Amino acid sequence: MTDGGAGIAERITPWALGAAVFLLSMASASGAVGVRSTLPEPVLVAVAAASAVAAVRARRSLGPLAAVGAVAYAWLVMWPAAVAASYYAGTHLRRRDLWLYAGGAVAVFALSALVSHRSNGYRALVAGTPANAILMSGAMLGLPLVAGLWVRARRQVLATMREQAEQLLREQVLRAEQARVQERARIAREMHDVVAHQVSLMVLHAGALEVSAPDERTAEAAALIGGVGREALGNLREVLGVLRSRDPVRGPQPTLADLDQLLDQTRALGIVVDRHDEGVARPLGPVVERTAYRVVQEALTNVHKHAADARTEVFVRYRPAELEILVRNQPSAGTSGDLPGSGWGLVGLRERVELVGGSLETGPQDGNGFQVMARIPVA
CATH class of the missing domain: 3.30.565.10 (Histidine kinase-like ATPase, C-terminal domain)
Structure with a gap:
């Protein structure tokens, strides 16, 4: 996924989760996927909306979602917010906080089982028996918590692999740069030993010929050869300096x-x-x-x-x-x-x-x- 796609997904995911929590909460309160509640519909909508808002903000703060989920489940057996809170606890909380969350969640499920056991009708049958209470706590607390822990472990592994890959790339670039510097230094030595030496001899012979020239035309030609040779030596020194430098900065260039x-x-x-x-x-x-x-x-x-x-x-x-x-x-x-x-x-x-x-x-x-x-x- 590209960076743009990942950014869009990061923005959309919380709102999609909030919408899912709201719809599932209403379905749970209506009895379609949970225990039907006899409370007025505005109260149920308010609880579902609070669960949705808390789910949207769960990445920033898990506390509101955990609190709304605890109240909704203990009061109405409304489970979506509790499931979302358990998942986020697995992905975000440290070990000590995770144990505190698990203890609090177990207490909330025990309280809900006690309230359900003392109630009459369908709720007592679904959430009030010990077996059903243990099964629901495992499904709505244990499974989301394990899924969150697995996702966090996978993210950590991927982050470690990415960091190792970046480190290997940096080391590879460093080794390539070192090899390049060494090769440039070798070329500079070869050019100095061979080319600079020969050009220097040419300049010296041209100077000697200029001094001992039998006529003026020969002296002028020798002087020209010497001047061109000295200019070539200057250019060669500049090139050698560029080859030896790690951060080559050329001198003034001809225009x-x-x-x-x-x-x-x-x-x-x-x-x-x-x-x-x-x-x-x-x-x-x-x-x-x-x-x-x-x-x-x-x-x-x-x-x-x-x-x-x-x-x-x-x-x-x-x-x-x-x-x-x-x-x-x-x-x-x-x-x-x-x-x-x-x-x-x-x-x-x-x-x-x-x-x-x-x-x-x-x-x-x-x-x-x-x-x-x-x-x-x-x-």
Whole structure:
């Protein structure tokens, strides 16, 4: 049952019980399911109504229902309120209070048997003999009390099982988190030992070449390589910090405002890159701008690897409901196939774009170069 269904049942059940107690009380007083009473009907209706109201409020307070049930049974052999009180006693009372309730109920049934025995007619026959008195007390006191105790025991078992399941779930989540932290720490160590070391050597060699360069153009190229390497080391330190942290908080992330700097780095490596902005430029969400930046970055990386001398165009198109990024390059006169790649760049890029609800299209443009186009929703 859903939480909404359980809430409706919680509200309806007391009123349904009150209605059942009222109807059964009237039936008992009329002799249909009990001993017929000779009292005026308004008195019987008043007693039945009091029993119903007490039954509705029994979950909050058992006392009124127990008192009304005792009076109604001892006076009129009207049993519904007594049965309901015995059931609620089994589900709610602690052991000491339960024994007190059982003792009081036995006294009430004994008093009713005594009153019935001294009366004349049908009541004396039904409720006044010892055998019938014991049988009725067992049926109207014992059975509801046992049913209430069983329901309470079942609820306790279910609550214990639910608590154990929640504890197991918490422990499972904790173990998974610990394993995730350990794996991230292992990846961080591997990246530091392998990638950071190699990039550091590249920066050192670039610095040495810049100092001892035979001409100015070589010195500028070495300085550019050193700058790119130092930037890569900074980004790598940031990634390693994220991997080592239990609650990773990334530093400032690149946005479209940093796109020109990225293009300038590419131009410094000898690639002709043209940028074209279309539509009315406007501030976008940080996730949208960061995703767009990464699309351009990955596309330019592929140009470096596979078409280092190809002219490249970058289009930033501001649409009403989306941002479109298109990076396309002309055919290369010669490919630089000696730059290795993981093979997962475009796969990861597609996952990043789709994660924000966008789409990514990549492939040759009719045999005339290669293009990467991403559509990123801005709403």
